[in-house]
Amino acid sequence: MRAEILNIGTELLIGQVVNTNATYLARELAMRGIDLYFITTVGDNPERIQQALTLAWERADLVICTGGLGPTADDLTHEMVAQFVGEPMVLDPEVYRRVEEAFALKGRRLTESEKKLACFPRTAELIPNPAGTASGVLLIRENKRLMTFPGVPYELTQMWETWARPYLEALDGGTIRSRLLKFVGITEAEAAERVSDLEEGSNPTVAPYAGSGEVHLRVTAKAPSIAAAEDMLEPVIAEILNRLGEFYFGTEGDTLPAVVGQLLKSRNETLAVAESMTAGLLGSRITDIQGASDYFIGGSICYQVAEKARALGIPAEFIERHGHVSPEVTQAIAEAVRRLTGADWAVGVTGYAGAGPNTPDAEVGHAYVALAGADGTEIASFRFGEHPRERVKHFASQRALELMFKRLRRPAAH
Amino acid sequence: MRAEILNIGTELLIGQVVNTNATYLARELAMRGIDLYFITTVGDNPERIQQALTLAWERADLVICTGGLGPTADDLTHEMVAQFVGEPMVLDPEVYRRVEEAFALKGRRLTESEKKLACFPRTAELIPNPAGTASGVLLIRENKRLMTFPGVPYELTQMWETWARPYLEALDGGTIRSRLLKFVGITEAEAAERVSDLEEGSNPTVAPYAGSGEVHLRVTAKAPSIAAAEDMLEPVIAEILNRLGEFYFGTEGDTLPAVVGQLLKSRNETLAVAESMTAGLLGSRITDIQGASDYFIGGSICYQVAEKARALGIPAEFIERHGHVSPEVTQAIAEAVRRLTGADWAVGVTGYAGAGPNTPDAEVGHAYVALAGADGTEIASFRFGEHPRERVKHFASQRALELMFKRLRRPAAH
Numbered sequence: 001m002r003a004e005i006l007n008i009g010t011e012l013l014i015g016q017v018v019n020t021n022a023t024y025l026a027r028e029l030a031m032r033g034i035d036l037y038f039i040t041t042v043g044d045n046p047e048r049i050q051q052a053l054t055l056a057w058e059r060a061d062l063v064i065c066t067g068g069l070g071p072t073a074d075d076l077t078h079e080m081v082a083q084f085v086g087e088p089m090v091l092d093p094e095v096y097r098r099v100e101e102a103f104a105l106k107g108r109r110l111t112e113s114e115k116k117l118a119c120f121p122r123t124a125e126l127i128p129n130p131a132g133t134a135s136g137v138l139l140i141r142e143n144k145r146l147m148t149f150p151g152v153p154y155e156l157t158q159m160w161e162t163w164a165r166p167y168l169e170a171l172d173g174g175t176i177r178s179r180l181l182k183f184v185g186i187t188e189a190e191a192a193e194r195v196s197d198l199e200e201g202s203n204p205t206v207a208p209y210a211g212s213g214e215v216h217l218r219v220t221a222k223a224p225s226i227a228a229a230e231d232m233l234e235p236v237i238a239e240i241l242n243r244l245g246e247f248y249f250g251t252e253g254d255t256l257p258a259v260v261g262q263l264l265k266s267r268n269e270t271l272a273v274a275e276s277m278t279a280g281l282l283g284s285r286i287t288d289i290q291g292a293s294d295y296f297i298g299g300s301i302c303y304q305v306a307e308k309a310r311a312l313g314i315p316a317e318f319i320e321r322h323g324h325v326s327p328e329v330t331q332a333i334a335e336a337v338r339r340l341t342g343a344d345w346a347v348g349v350t351g352y353a354g355a356g357p358n359t360p361d362a363e364v365g366h367a368y369v370a371l372a373g374a375d376g377t378e379i380a381s382f383r384f385g386e387h388p389r390e391r392v393k394h395f396a397s398q399r400a401l402e403l404m405f406k407r408l409r410r411p412a413a414h
Numbered sequence: 415m416r417a418e419i420l421n422i423g424t425e426l427l428i429g430q431v432v433n434t435n436a437t438y439l440a441r442e443l444a445m446r447g448i449d450l451y452f453i454t455t456v457g458d459n460p461e462r463i464q465q466a467l468t469l470a471w472e473r474a475d476l477v478i479c480t481g482g483l484g485p486t487a488d489d490l491t492h493e494m495v496a497q498f499v500g501e502p503m504v505l506d507p508e509v510y511r512r513v514e515e516a517f518a519l520k521g522r523r524l525t526e527s528e529k530k531l532a533c534f535p536r537t538a539e540l541i542p543n544p545a546g547t548a549s550g551v552l553l554i555r556e557n558k559r560l561m562t563f564p565g566v567p568y569e570l571t572q573m574w575e576t577w578a579r580p581y582l583e584a585l586d587g588g589t590i591r592s593r594l595l596k597f598v599g600i601t602e603a604e605a606a607e608r609v610s611d612l613e614e615g616s617n618p619t620v621a622p623y624a625g626s627g628e629v630h631l632r633v634t635a636k637a638p639s640i641a642a643a644e645d646m647l648e649p650v651i652a653e654i655l656n657r658l659g660e661f662y663f664g665t666e667g668d669t670l671p672a673v674v675g676q677l678l679k680s681r682n683e684t685l686a687v688a689e690s691m692t693a694g695l696l697g698s699r700i701t702d703i704q705g706a707s708d709y710f711i712g713g714s715i716c717y718q719v720a721e722k723a724r725a726l727g728i729p730a731e732f733i734e735r736h737g738h739v740s741p742e743v744t745q746a747i748a749e750a751v752r753r754l755t756g757a758d759w760a761v762g763v764t765g766y767a768g769a770g771p772n773t774p775d776a777e778v779g780h781a782y783v784a785l786a787g788a789d790g791t792e793i794a795s796f797r798f799g800e801h802p803r804e805r806v807k808h809f810a811s812q813r814a815l816e817l818m819f820k821r822l823r824r825p826a827a828h
Contacts, residue, residue, distance in 0.1 A: 010621065011621075011623055012436075012437075012440065012453070013440055013444075013450045013451070013453065014440055014441065014444040014450075014592075014632075015436075015437045015438065015439070015440030015441025015442070015443075015444055016441075016623065016632070017437070018432060018433075018434055018437045019432075019433055019436060019437065020432055022426075022429075022433060022455070023426075023429045023431070023432045023433070024429065025429070026426065026427055026428055026429030027428065027429025027430075028429070029429075030427075030428040030429055036427045036428075037427070037456070037457060037459070037462055038454060038455065038456055038462070038466070039426070039427065039454070039455035040452060040453070040454050040455075041436070041452065041453035041454075042451070042452055043451060045451070048451055048452070052452070055469075070602075071603055072602070072603070072606050072622055073606075073610070073613060074621060105797070105799065106601075106797075108601065108603075108604075111603060111607055113603075113606075113607075113610075114603055131801065154802075154805065207430075272721075273694075273715065275694065275697075275715075276712075277701075278694075278698065279694070279697040279698050279700070279701035279706075279710070279712070280687075280689065280692075280693070280694020280695060280696065280697030280698040280701075280715060281694060281695075281698035282694065283689075283693040283694030283715040283717070284692065284693050284694040284695035284698055284807065286693070287691075287693035287694075287717065287767070287803075287807075288803050288804050288807070289803075290768050290769070290770060290803065291770065292693075292717075293717060293718060293770075296693070296717055296718070297717060297718045297720065297721050298690075298693070298714065298715040298716050298717035298718055298721035298725070299714075299715050299721075300712065300713075300714060300715070300725070301687065301689075301694060301697040301712040301713050301714070301715060302712050303697070303701065303706075303707060303710055303711060303712035304707060304710070304711050304712055306711065307686075307711050307712035307713075307755065310754070310755065311712070311714070311725070311754075340724070340725075341721065341724065353701070354704050355704070356704060356705065356707075389701075389702050389703075389704065390702050393698065393701075393702070
């Protein structure tokens with residue numbers, strides 16, 4: 001099968017939005033072994049959308065459109081698709097009712113223009129949107145397929161995962177199976193070097209991706225059956241884990257906060273945080289995991305020096321002496337929050353997220369992370385370099401989770 | 415002038431790299447008033463690169479290619495361009511010498527294939543690369559232009575800024591100016607309806623975009639001069655603000671945390687947080703802004719009931735009586751953290767981020783936000799519906815910021 005992606009939306013042509021949808025879909029297609037030769041971005045213009053649809057339909061068996069499914073005047077995709085296949089737009093009463101209900105829940109009524117959320121090309125099959133009010137469509141003509149998805153990345157990925165993945169799997173004769181292996185505590189270059197011979201194979205393939213402070217390897221096998229593909233994956237995965245096992249933390253769907261949470265749960269232990277530089281980001285990431293309230297107590301956002309003193313009892317002169325970004329203060333806030341909350345583990349973070357009047361240039365991106373437990377406190381220092389503040393904070397929270405992961409994986413002390 | 419972007423590189427078609435180059439170039443073109451109708455991504459395949467070049471050259475006066483300028487076998491762009499315009503590739507001795515020197519500095523010698531870094535279509539003008547060894551080219555034919563840039567984003571932007579910007583400015587007659595207006599507290603549909611007559615204009619244009627809990631309108635004017643374009647923007651912006659002014663919070667580059675921060679700074683007031691459901695997300699967003707330490711004290715991540723009691727002194731039986739997600743508890747944690755930290759303002763957040771064993775289904779996505787100040791405490795209740803936990807938390811933090819924005823915009827009480 002040969003696919004083509006058509007991203008529709010003027011916001012992409014004026015550079016207002018980065019086209020992460022194309023990247024997501026490209027990766028999904030690559031994983032399924034579906035060839036992708038062209039990605040085209042076009043604005044909210046009827047003539048040019050028709051032109052792009054015509055070309056994509058000529059070149060590909062599967063045309064994936066994103067964007068232009070909303071309720072405003074410049075959302076044209078379904079009208080354009082209907083025109084392209086020569087069908088009228090028809091209101092779907094069932095969708096209309098659901099959209100009406102969704103609006104009613106927010107205390108709103110549908111305006112005239114919003115009714116188009118329930119109008120589709122006549123013979124289209126609907127693609128349900130579990131995350132929003134704009135449905136997509138599937139149209140089939142002479143063994144060619146056209147699909148539409150919203151431009152909102154979260155809605156697109158939800159629809160893709162719940163609908164398109166199983167749909168494409170059912171279509172596909174042979175099968176493709178892939179496994180994602182996630183690692184922390186090793187650089188992409190180092191990981192790639194250790195498995196460079198495996199990366200040369202063509203089936204299974206081994207491909208590295210660098211995440212934000214993580215390294216991901218995807219192993220993919222094509223075979224006539226699921227069982228055969230799994231059999232091909234197994235020895236390659238075993239070999240990778242043999243070489244990189246100490247850095248391995250999980251697979252598809254596993255996140256470092258989730259894995260750390262599982263470790264805490266299985267050890268029946270609790271966690272608290274004292275966040276200066278990250279100012280709550282670590283707590284927020286930990287609680288992105290359902291059930292975090294079982295092990296996450298909470299803690300202190302001790303951003304200003306005064307708050308380190310008030311909430312955690314660290315004497316201002318101690319902070320003055322060592323510097324508010326220092327191994328000593330980081331250890332002190334971690335140990336204080338552990339003692340005060342009674343948590344089994346506590347993490348402290350201090351650092352310089354970005355430039356500022358009181359920050360030496362060379363210190364921007366420098367952070368300390370401390371992990372306090374019953375058997376003492378570990379402190380690590382990191383230099384991330386100059387990045388946007390959000391990135392530096394993310395890196396620091398990532399390193400804190402990494403420290404917890406490494407420590408909690410070791411058997412409990414008692 | 416009409417431009418078209420052609421991004422060349424298989425890494426883009428397998429989803430390994432996000433195409434930020436397209437976004438950067440699109441923004442640069444929009445700012446200069448150069449129309450961009452299509453962006454095409456194609457892999458490192460000679461036939462398909464020719465096909466894409468042909469189409470882009472037909473449709474546009476300015477074709478901007480990125481990628482494929484490196485020294486490896488799959489870097490084909492200059493060969494393809496030479497073939498397209500029917501010219502031989504010629505080695506440039508001056509560039510060759512510089513590339514050789516650059517390699518020598520790293521203790522390396524040029525391999526045979528790396529010599530292509532110094533080979534260009536015969537009549538091409540070179541575009542210097544101040545950040546790397548791969549030069550780009552400019553080719554002109556019958557008032558049409560083709561430019562090539564490397565795929566490495568940093569090298570592309572350096573070349574664009576030092577060479578392409580002045581080049582295009584010298585070429586250009588007219589100009590384009592646009593302004594982004596950001597609103598909170600109103601839905602996209604409602605905002606669109608209130609300005610629907612303005613959206614019908616073709617110069618200036620008014621186009622809506624929905625962000626995460628925000629509505630953005632972009633107003634764009636084309637004119638022969640900057641002053642004329644600004645004159646055209648002014649009355650349209652005034653009319654929009656006349657209709658939507660109460661929801662307006664900022665323009666390009668303004669974020670709600672930054673605007674709230676500016677308000678706090680100008681009022682010389684401080685802020686603390688007590689975050690249960692958001693567990694630090696609000697504090698983290700507030701500190702994404704440089705200089706936040708001037709007004710943000712910190713506060714409590716009071717995730718578990720025990721932590722609300724310990725850190726904030728809220729009696730467990732009070733929480734038991736009202737429920738840990740309730741207006742009473744939200745008010746209590748906000749007022750407690752305000753009193754304890756001495757902040758002028760304090761925000762409390764409680765809610766159900768996602769499904770859980772102790773969460774009634776109908777309550778998922780339900781949150782309370784309280785804003786405590788010298789003149790009392792405001793409490794708001796929100797139902798976001800079922801979304802991923804991160805989204806619900808983001809919405810809640812957004813509503814907390816919205817509450818602060820609305821309140822802080824009013825004159826100080828004293």
